[in-house]
Amino acid sequence: MTITSILISNVTLFTDPDSPLATNQWLLCEGDSIHSFGSMESIPDCPGAACIDGTDKLLMPGLINAHNHCAMTLFRGLADDLELGEWLNKHIFPAEAANVNKEMVYWCTKLAAAEMILSGTTTVADGYFYEDQAAQALLDSGMRAVPAQGIVDFPAPGVPDPSTNIDAVETFLTNWKNKDDRITPAVFAHSPYTCSPKTLQAAKALAVKHQVPFFIHIAENRHEQSIIVEPQGTSPIRHLAALDLLDNDTVLIHCVWLDDEDREIIKESGAGVVICPQSHLKLASGIARTSIMDTMKIPIGLGTDGSASNNSLDMFCEMDILAKTQKLWTLDATAMPAKRVLATATKNNAKILGLSMLGEIAPGFKADITLLDMNQPHLQPFYNSDALVYSGSGAAVETVIINGRIILRDCELLSFDLNECMTEVRKLAAPLGLL
Ligand SMILES: [Zn+2]
Structure with missing residues (x-):
């Protein structure tokens, strides 16, 4: 079955740099776009949606x-x-x-x-x-x-x-x-x-x-x-x-x-x-x-x-x-x-880049989303989004959604075989004297 919607619950939202962080939120992706988001008191019932528990996670634009x-x-x-x-x-x-x-x-x-x-x-x-x-x-x-x-x-x-x-x-x-x-x-x-x-x-x-x-x-x-x-x-x-x-x-x-x-x-x-x-x-x-x-x-x-x-x-x-x-x-x-x-x-x-529906978390924008695991020593305590610049790291990335499709889930790359790719690159690197 093709999943066309994704519901993320209990998450902290970073929508754009000029807005404050919002805790205890849900966000719904429909098809390739962000449909809506809101406080957990008003979480919608979405049968058939892929569900992601956003507890201790920060959701930000990809x-x-x-x-x-x-x-x-x-x-x-x-x-x-x-x-x-x-x-x-x-x-x-x-x-x-x-x-x-x-x-x-x-x-x-x-x-x-x-x-x-x-x-x-x-x-x-x-x-x-x-x-x-x-x-x-x-x-x-x-x-x-x-x-x-x-x-x-x-x-x-x-x-x-x-x-x-x-x-x-x-x-x-x-x-x-x-x-x-x-x-x-x-x-x-x-x-x-x-x-x-x-x-x-x-x-x-x-x-x-x-x-x-x-x-x-x-x-x-x-x-x-x-x-x-x-x-x-x-x-x-x-x-x-x-x-x-x-x-x-x-x-x-x-x-x-x-x-x-x-x-x-x-x-x-x-x-x-x-x-x-x-x-x-x-x-x-x-x-x-x-x-x-x-x-x-x-x-x-x-x-x-x-x-x-x-x-x-x-x-x-x-x-x-x-x-x-x-x-x-x-x-x-x-x-x-x-x-x-x-x-x-x-x-x-x-x-x-002329991609006007990217770069923010907002209804109607493309569902290109990064979720960070906030249970990381370098991200605690987390007072505000400035920490993403001064103590952030790609190592905290846990889940990635692109165009409404889950590409990375719990740190596992789902879109292609990374081991196969690295094997091919090592073969190409061998003549250059690399390992
Ligand atoms: Zn260049």
Whole structure:
């Protein structure tokens, strides 16, 4: 029998960062959406519903990871402690040229999905090559996803002739548009230093034509300006603005090295910004001035980036680091308070990705839900939701529902065979000298 409704009882609700926690609540999911919730005195009778006892559990919106290269789980720990340029050019690009194929992308993306689900993430924005396989792996995992086919102006995995890189993206978009409610295909131009102005404009035109998000790495490293091909402006952001690439559907990833004029241009354009603080720290890229942009009401999202530059996909860790790095550079403990950080990983990311019915617990919103086991030493006592940022951890995640389907129940992954996946990834890792 297909279960179409789920009733969770006796649970503590965290609906959104601006609302107080509510204890002794019930919540009903019908089909793929949240139907209603309320106090236990008014719990409805729902014969046929799957029942979850929420005693000692906290129910929150599933976390959204707005930037990842999922298949890079294969390269986790392969080249640590290196600066971005050396890490990318001497290690990651060669490793990708030698090891990325359809099989690798499928299994390594699925491994990333397992790590994300087990740590409470229900939606991911991915950007890589062989993105058909990434999209299939994410679909098979049970996650919701915004997979984006990567574009560079040199031979890439699956696209040996760079003159066909835009055609490859169009084929991907056509394959996945309207295929499944959980998959929103998109365009990912790697960066202005790997894509010419002509390529960037063609990629953006394709995103506009299909009305899908356009992602790009930008202003990640202080050396980036000097390596941009044919600079059109005096900064990486002004380069994109001069090419007319900035609008509501553009997602700017990193934005570490901006000046005041860049921030004004971004705000004026309506583009979203996704910060990956742990990757910025590990590659010594710098600390993005997130608190300034958030105060300016620029939409700020949060992502992990790929496993090779983080190396964790736990969004609870990412929130903690985001909050603390903002206090560090401002020398102001009130900068980027926990509630603002919680918004980045939930409703801000939903808005930036164009997924308006995600990121909050509210009637009519998609049933993408994470349940935490509060019987954990690191979560006791639990006075308010700030603890999710400062002492939260994916290790407390017990149950995950995505699109109204239970994907993780009592810490057991139900959507696919994780042991099979890890066996396949170990086989792929063996030639790289990994265990
Ligand atoms: Zn990235």
